[in-house]
Amino acid sequence: MKSLGETFERFGGVNLLPVLIAVIALVLIGSPSTWITLTVAGLAMGMMIFLMASGLSLVFGLMDVLNFGHSAFVSFGAFVAASVLAGLGAWVVADSVFLNVLALLAAIIAAALFGLLAGWFFEQVIIKPVYRDHLRQILITMGALIVAEQIILTIWGGSPISVARPHFLAGSLIIGDVSIETYRIFAFALGLAAYIALYFVLNRTRIGLLVRAGVENREMVEALGFRIDRLFIGVFMAGSALAAIGGAMWAGYQTLITPAIGSEMMIIVFIVIIIGGLGSIEGSLLGALMVGLMGNYVAFLAPKMSLASNMLLMMAILLWRPYGLRPAVQ
């Protein structure tokens, strides 16, 4: 049994799980072209979920804060981006890739800035008074989520809003008999870029070193002379901005959004951080990719089992590794 475990670790350990899921799916699906389409969709979805989940995981790990209001940033990110894209409609539909990119960047930056500011406000007003009190955290952040959804209803109304994709991302890439939406490739690339940036910050900078240490032992970081609460504000704001960017990308992926867009994703986001392990960016990525792939494969193979499949995946992982696949603290 020990040698089996060692062999598993030598070949990549838990990092192989998304590959394993993909291989099993290939056998079950049979058609390689369908499998490639679903795999790309799953990877893109996984990366967007990663954007939404990574900040929440760090906040959870660093300050032990249960923020059920995190999905409000996803919703606001989606609506802010949709509004910016609607306002720049001429650039969005223009034949110029340059104007398309400008419109897209404006939407993403607007969502991120909104996430940063809203994150700062949320941390100072909602979270700060309830540190170290899980029950009050759950109640107050759930309350804040309801208020946030009502604000969205007031500003944007209750009817679904369509989100225009920039012209250069509207089509599909055809390779042989495989069709891949350009938007999915872009979503995957953006998520990957965000992961690389986060990885660099966490592993190559002093701030990152402090965050990693703080996730393990807040008290000791303070005893070394650092204000972890100030660090936490920064992490919270960054996490909120990432969630807003995730929401913006998800809006473009769905193309039709409602005020419930964030809360609909919340269950998935929590599944991802539980599977990945609290406070771990690598774990969040791993969990997000597994959930993204699993969701797409099962939606094709057994549509009615789509949501249940992710729950089953989480249960199986927790039975195997109660602290998740890559927890920050072992």
Next chain:
Amino acid sequence: MSAPILKLDDVYTDIAQYHVLHGVSMEVPEGGVHVLLGRNGAGKTTTLRTIMGLWQARQGGITFRGEAITGMHTSDIARRGIAYVPENMGIFGGLTVEENMRLASTDGQFDPVRLKWIYTLFPALETFWTKSAWSLSGGQKQMLAIARAIIEKRDLILIDEPTKGLAPAIIHNMISAFREVAQETTILLVEQNFLFAKSLGQTVAVIDDGHIVHTGSMAALVEDQDLQTRLLSLSLDSHQ
């Protein structure tokens, strides 16, 4: 005796509904090793945590170099030159030995001469410099915890039961290291192990049931068997 570097004046600390410290008053002279002895649950760890601001005193005052530090944030207390080595060592297992050390350095840089000195005190740290702190043994983790506290010169180091669970050979190394460290700084050592404490301490305070019941020189306590029996019978029974 030199002027006290640290002074606790009638300190009361509560943890949730429990009253743990009941008017702790003590002075730590500058330089050398000073020991706070006491049985399990007497309030030793609470005293150190209260000094560090990890638990706030309900009443009383703590002064460091004449400045009141009661109620200060832990990070501000640390930045005044007080290092803390907790009972659980406070090692960041997910970080490498180097990253643990770098975090304890104010600007993230190392003084090569000082680092070399630390390597001579704890050679294992050089060997495992790039390894994850998870992979270290209990003794090596304790060495890392001490090394982190001395990566820069501190005025006062608070160390909570460093010998707990360590093999005698490692404890012997630890004694040598502490003697050398005490040449440049003041150490307040919390211990239950009287054999270890008496080999290092210059002064001793004995805490029982949340207040100080004896203070004096370690030499006097070592000489006075009756006093030892009266003050430390529980500790001696368990360690001798």
